Amino acid sequence: MSGMNRNTGLSFHLETAAAWLLAFLWMLPLIYAFWSAFHPPEYATKFDLFAPLSLENFRVAWDQAPFARYFLNTFMLVTVILIAQFILCTLAAYSFARFDFPGKSIAFALVLLQLMIMPEVLIVENYVTMSKLNLVDTITGVGLPYMASAFGIFLLRQTFKTIPKELEDAARVEGCSTLQTLWKVYVPLARSTYVAYGLVSVSYHWNNFLWPLVITNSVNTRPLTVGLAIFGAPESGVDWSVITAGTLLAVAPLLVAFLLFQRQFVQSFMHAGIK
Amino acid sequence: MNRRLSKSHIYGWLLLMPAAIFLIAFTYYPTVATLAKSFFSQGTAIKPSEFVGLENFESLLEDDIFWKIAWNNVVYAVGTIPISIALAILMAVWVNGRLPLKSIVRMSYFTPTILPMIAVANIWLFFYTPDIGLIDQVSRNFGFASHNWLGDPDTVLGCIIAITIWKEAGFFMIFYLAALQTLPPELEEAAYLEGASRWYYFRRVMFPLLMPTTLFVLINAVINSFKLVDQLFILTKGGPDNASSLLLYYIYEVAFSFLDQAYASTLTVVLLAVLALIAIGQFVFLDKRVHYR
Numbered sequence: 283m284s285g286m287n288r289n290t291g292l293s294f295h296l297e298t299a300a301a302w303l304l305a306f307l308w309m310l311p312l313i314y315a316f317w318s319a320f321h322p323p324e325y326a327t328k329f330d331l332f333a334p335l336s337l338e339n340f341r342v343a344w345d346q347a348p349f350a351r352y353f354l355n356t357f358m359l360v361t362v363i364l365i366a367q368f369i370l371c372t373l374a375a376y377s378f379a380r381f382d383f384p385g386k387s388i389a390f391a392l393v394l395l396q397l398m399i400m401p402e403v404l405i406v407e408n409y410v411t412m413s414k415l416n417l418v419d420t421i422t423g424v425g426l427p428y429m430a431s432a433f434g435i436f437l438l439r440q441t442f443k444t445i446p447k448e449l450e451d452a453a454r455v456e457g458c459s460t461l462q463t464l465w466k467v468y469v470p471l472a473r474s475t476y477v478a479y480g481l482v483s484v485s486y487h488w489n490n491f492l493w494p495l496v497i498t499n500s501v502n503t504r505p506l507t508v509g510l511a512i513f514g515a516p517e518s519g520v521d522w523s524v525i526t527a528g529t530l531l532a533v534a535p536l537l538v539a540f541l542l543f544q545r546q547f548v549q550s551f552m553h554a555g556i557k
Numbered sequence: 558m559n560r561r562l563s564k565s566h567i568y569g570w571l572l573l574m575p576a577a578i579f580l581i582a583f584t585y586y587p588t589v590a591t592l593a594k595s596f597f598s599q600g601t602a603i604k605p606s607e608f609v610g611l612e613n614f615e616s617l618l619e620d621d622i623f624w625k626i627a628w629n630n631v632v633y634a635v636g637t638i639p640i641s642i643a644l645a646i647l648m649a650v651w652v653n654g655r656l657p658l659k660s661i662v663r664m665s666y667f668t669p670t671i672l673p674m675i676a677v678a679n680i681w682l683f684f685y686t687p688d689i690g691l692i693d694q695v696s697r698n699f700g701f702a703s704h705n706w707l708g709d710p711d712t713v714l715g716c717i718i719a720i721t722i723w724k725e726a727g728f729f730m731i732f733y734l735a736a737l738q739t740l741p742p743e744l745e746e747a748a749y750l751e752g753a754s755r756w757y758y759f760r761r762v763m764f765p766l767l768m769p770t771t772l773f774v775l776i777n778a779v780i781n782s783f784k785l786v787d788q789l790f791i792l793t794k795g796g797p798d799n800a801s802s803l804l805l806y807y808i809y810e811v812a813f814s815f816l817d818q819a820y821a822s823t824l825t826v827v828l829l830a831v832l833a834l835i836a837i838g839q840f841v842f843l844d845k846r847v848h849y850r
Contacts, residue, residue, distance in 0.1 A: 381569030407587035430579030489673035
């Protein structure tokens, strides 16, 4: 009843228009990127509905920078980080969720400290460490500071705590060791947390820039973001249309995945945020 | 009982060990090392690094660029945080309501979150370009003269703030959306039956109930205002004349362009101190003030 006048009044239409306008503004950079990338360069700043379509910019961009290699580097980077995060965080989360040991609460507080002091803040000192370990300009070097993630440990610990202790006891009775119990009981039941954390982690590291910029210095290790920054730099003299085409190339896999699994993405970010 | 307890100790520590080694190597050790380095001079080929006490901090206090950048960072935080939180709430309320084309609108708001800052900065660079850029093309129709948005010290930080709000608001919206979905719908119905206006319902019922979310988002937003500097690499490189530089960007410049690690460590200590203050603030405020004021 009360919903009726709220759905038909002038203010409802005004609000709808405002919400749509904001949505349009939020999409505008992407809309422009598509416009400029799919039209010949002379239309990059001239908006004509009948401008001819063209894929030439993508070809030029693909030829001008080693995008295939950058894709491979980013792909390896996010995979290595994700696997290491899953292993390290699962073990630590299990420890915090189900074991008692002296110093546990201090250890947990120390872990949470990393939520504040993210690897980005420590680029100077971590660079020194990587050069001592001879890992400058390697994909391992890019990944190492992120592998033990406080966020992942926290998220999995919360999930593990909700799993009934009886299930663990039953597995023990059947003769499962500690690691077998973890693998057969906890990991399968926390699947949705792994999916959520995985999506957040992959999109974070696909997009990460500052630390990879510091630690890489060759085509064979540079991820897409760093490659794109070099490609788009004014010194490189590439024109707008080609830059936007390159930009779309770089974001395409993540964007397509997002459009296909939109609900999953949104729910993962929600899930990860609420804890 | 006792044996079982000690077994639990051992397993507990063993399971924690791998993650602990990584955290020590790449978080705790570098934090302590940074602190230590801030008390030493930068070594050169002729003159090795030596203990200088608070000398680095003295030069920090006399460094005009540092003060300019610290102020920029304050402006950046104050400019981005309230607007992105307000927009996030507005977006969440709209998307949670009976809006036509809701799912497309929600997708539009959220899309900037999953795009790399580096990539979108390339696109925004075009918007800000004088004469041919989108902003100048549109404003010309309204009779405004063209303007060098990123080249003018008075507007450059505003441009950086705008792109950050655009990037963050949709991300924060998600948390509000999750919180709104937990509010019982009867609450809203009851408020309207009592004759409350929408604004009154928002101010007196919804907003107070969203307080825990706002606090969580606020902390994230404050941290972001010290962490999000990627766009500077594409748009301005901190210029003109450091008018758009931020603390983390300055640390990067000092460490990797000017190759002064001692001073970069000193600047990092400042950043760490700010983050520690945020952590303490979070700790103090988290239990109080969250619910119903």
